[in-house]
Amino acid sequence: MVGMKMILPSPGKLMALNCTLFAPSRGLPFRHGHLPRFPIPTVSMNEFMLPRWFASKPPPEIFALNKRISHLVRTGLLAEARVLFDSSSQRNTITWNSMITGYVKSGEISKARDLFDEMPTRDVTSWNVMILGYTRSHRGVHGFVDEARAMFEQMPERDHVSWNTMISAYARIGRMDEALKLFQAMPDRTVVSWNAMVSGFLWNADMARAVELYEQMPERDSASLSAIISGLVQNNKLDEAAGILEKYGSKICWKKGLVHAYDTLVAGYAQRGQVKEARALFDVIPKGEKNVVSWNTMIMGYTRVGDIESARRLFDEMTERDTFSWNTMISGYVHNRSMENASNLFCGMPEPDILTWNLMVSGYAESGNLWLALDLFKRMPKKNLVSWNTMIAAYGTNNDFKGAIDLFIRMLVEGEKPDRHTLSSVLAACTGLVDLHLGLQIHQMVVKTVIPDLPINNSLITMYSRCGAISEALLLFNEVKAYKDFISWNAMIGGYASHGLAVEALELFELMKRIGVKPTYITFISILNACAHSGLVEEGRGHFQSMTQEYGIEPRVEHFAALVDLLGRQGQLEEAMEVIESMAMEPDKAVWGALIGACRMHNNIELAWVAAEALMRIEPDSSAPYVLLYNMYADVGQWDEATKVREVMEKHDIRKHTGHSRVGSL
């Protein structure tokens, strides 16, 4: 019966059918090619009345066509499927349904609807696919679920798939009342209906009702169990999940997909870094029942906690790996700061996908190897937005801001549309280049392309404040009332500080603390610099002290540099030197640079020599300390000493233009 509803024979076939099957029994004489007088028994036709070969088998060419079309649809080659569909003279309902499914799955609901309206005979699947299409299309938060419901009401007959599709649709958008009404109204609930309801409660954070319904289920399969475990895991109820798995898992056999439920809980433990628990569960799964997901999940668990060796042991043990396995392992190497191992795997991987390439590019970029990152980026067979964003950000983190901008332009030329991540990186590059003109242009693009959020606003504030457009920065800073984080504050305070507006910086700093936003080490760098530039020695020292004592922030080398600068500028050179000697870490060139600058300012040649020698050790090729010493001697007219410095410099073959250190500009 079911088979016949779908396969309505063409009129010619039907006629022949009636000749052979019904006419003789009724004893009515008729000639071949004439329509019989009695009603054509379409409804009562079933497989008992028809030869099996006719009832279940369409012509082989249609079968082949359908197989081809559904294959193309599944592999996403929709346009090719459509060409084949249009060029075929013989189609049946499955041909149409397959084509409609293609449009539905790619979200082209209006094309699907056109075909649906056009098709000569619709079966229950045609309706079900259209309903599914409407429920999965997006319009606002509710999608086209009301359209789906209208079709559901309109369809001539419904089967359990129709009901289940509709229930699932309501459950997904949180209309559990509607879902429940349908669930109660449907004539024969299947395990899928129950699962849809249970999942619905899970998605809508109603754990209690989900569990309650789960316990009431007449039968549970592995999907039900996976769903409930997934819900419990998401609600951090790992123990309860383990209990449910133990209680109900024993009633489901491995052959019926019990492994999925195990995978879910293994993943739950893995995500929380509980590798021991994950491994114990993983080991319960019989060897032959472990699937690729089980292995991948366990490998992921190990990489997450940085146990890359155990991850690799499992990876090597696997008999069948998929792209996911390779990517997880490569990602593990990339994130546990080992590009050599990642690269070895990458080279041995049979079919790297975009994710693999992106992983490798970001790995090289993060390890500072911009050149290799770029090389891989150029050789990518296919790029997506993430690839572009990764590479643009890579330039930024390696301080090649010009490179970031150039690549961004290239991206636009190639027709790729930037998103908030791209624009954020590009704004950071504008900041690095202190290019207000470009920053303004990017701001325009931000306004046109994305809904501003906190990170993008922070990027804008940072860009404006660093480029000296303090009033624009302040405008944006004040605009984001509800969502301001420490980055916003740091950006604004840093902007004031770097433009000599120490009073404003300090005022904002006080406000920040009063509001309850915790300052970070970056805030203190700005504050100490602001104090240094405006000679607020005691205030600066006080902030340095409160940083360590009140906020528990370990002073970094930048703080010491600012403190040395602060003291040195005021002529407290001995105190500055004491600070350097008290440092737990090796002073860097900024620290010594601050000291040598102060020495020149206050004509302390002895201490200048100490700083200069330290700088020469740090950067042997830099001319800056020599130039500074030369100038100091020249200032006081000690030309013989000045000449000596110059001779030593020439002897070491140091040219004046080498080394663009910050010290050189002091």
Added chain:
DNA sequence: GTAGGGTTAG
């Protein structure tokens, strides 16, 4: 050879 519920990364 077409439709519905559940699992793993970034």
